[in-house]
Amino acid sequence: MEVFVARQPILNTNKSVAYYELLFRENKENYYNEVDGDKATLDVITNSFTLIGMKNMTNGKRAFINFTEGLLLNETALLLPKDKVVIEILETVTPTARLVECCKKLKARGYQLALDDFVFKSDYEELIQLADYIKVDFLITKGEERKNIIKKVNNSNIKFLAEKVETIEDFNEAVNLGYTYFQGYFFSKPTILSAKEMPTNNLCSFELLKFLKEDTFRVDDIENVIKKNVALSYKLLKYINSATLGLMAEVKSIKQALVLMGKKELMKWIALVTIRDFSDTNSEAVMDISIVRAKFGESIAEKINFKSRASEIFIMEMFSNIDVLLNQPMEQALVDLPLADDIKAALLGEENIFKFINDLIFYYENGDFRMLSECSRRLNISEKDISELYTQALEWATNIMNE
Structure with a gap:
């Protein structure tokens, strides 16, 4: 499959390219199809950073990338290298206190922010x-208002960018009014770049997440997983050489990339290569539930002195909704998963201790306290402990998702 991203140059007063804006495209047709904004941005990010490569996309210049309200609140921008991007806040964003805090966090981390299609409003202060x-x-802002916006903002630290500049008259006027940067068809229409998508086996990504959950960061084990998947290997080397660490020399081996990145950066990369596959609203909710379940199940196992299998129960609950995510019957979805036979059997309904734990979690989530009491007696765990463990799991999952 071929993937596409368009780029449009942003010029300075000398008509030299200062930045590029990266734009979503579904195909070679050079226009934007109305699609979900979250999906459009995630496609732009993954295609640019892991397939086409930022060196090809921007020639070392910063890239303006549109961010929806949802992606700002989810802190997706923190996955990107701060010295390679400008976070462009869409005009549809509501400046709530929570959103402003997310933007303050980006600024504190060194990211640059842009306000798109700006119209002066007091609640945007x-x-x-x-x-x-x-x-x-x-095209929207005409006459004196082009000048008045700069006066109303009255902030010498902010650079103004005139977009959709269509004529030489527009450009000259913008320069005279004090605009610093310019973008539009007068200079260049967006140019489309493309690359061949290499399907990533999501099971490999889940296997990587399993390793990263362990206390010890084992480079050799992680390298073996990535080397088994051509797409993951390609995307890892593309990512580390084009974006993240500002390296002076090219990285040519998987092991070298892993050592240089470390656990934290590797987690970011895994998020980048997997997030698009589960980016629609329904799947995202299912993924969130699965993460909470995983920690909840692990904690229950430790509480009932079943610690020797706790990490496997973590994975079992992570996969407890895999049939929904893959839109397949559970039996088919489990075929190639690296799970023990007794865990697969539990997920398929066979009664054993793993199914009892899975049932307990299900009944707690659904508020079926009669069946919950029965499960708690069977596993010898108090309902008070169950409630506390769930609260802790929810807090842990929230922190993980925020990070």
Whole structure:
């Protein structure tokens, strides 16, 4: 399968390229199809960073990338290298207190922010104070308002960018008004770049996450998983050489990449290569539930002195919704998963201790306290302990997802 990203140059007053904006495209047709904004941005990120490569996309210049409200609140931007991107906040974003805090966190981490299609509103004041760039649409904003926006903002630290500049007259006017950067068809239409998508086996990604959960970061084990998958190997080397660490020399081996990245950066990379596959609203909710279940199940196992299999129960609960995620019958979905036979049997309904734990979690989630009491007696765990363990699992999962 071929993937596509469009780029449009952003020029300075000398008409030299200062930045690029990266734009979603579904095919070689050079226009934006109305699709889910979250999916569009995630496609742009994964295609640019892991397939086409940022060196090819921007020639070393920063890339403006649109971010929806949902992706800002989920802190997806923190997956990207701060020195390679400008986080472009769409005009549809509501500047709630939580969203402003997320933007403050980005600024504190060294990211640059841009406000897209800007129209001055008093409730945007906090975002204005955080902005490095303000983009003004010259097709919508006419006459004196192009000048008045700069006066109203009244912040010398902010650079103004005139977008949708269609004529030499627009460009000259923008320069005279004090705009610093310019973007539009007068200079260049978006150019489409493409690459061949290499399907990633999601099972390999889950196996990697299993290793990363362990106390010891075992480079050799992780290397063996990645080397078995051509797509993962390709995307890892593409990512580390194009984006993340500002390396002076090219990285040519999987092991070298893993050593240089370390656990934290590797977690980010795994998130990048897997997040798009589960990016629609329904799947995202299922994934969140699975993460909570995984920690909850592990904690229950430790509480009932079944610690020797606790890590396997973590994986079992992570996969407890795999049939929904893959849209397959559970029996088919489990065929190639690296799970013990007794765990597979439990997920298929056979009664054993693993199924009892899985049932307990199901009944707790669904508020079936009669059946929950029966399960708690069977596993010799108090309902009070169950409630406390669930709260702890929820807190842990929230922290993991935020990170």
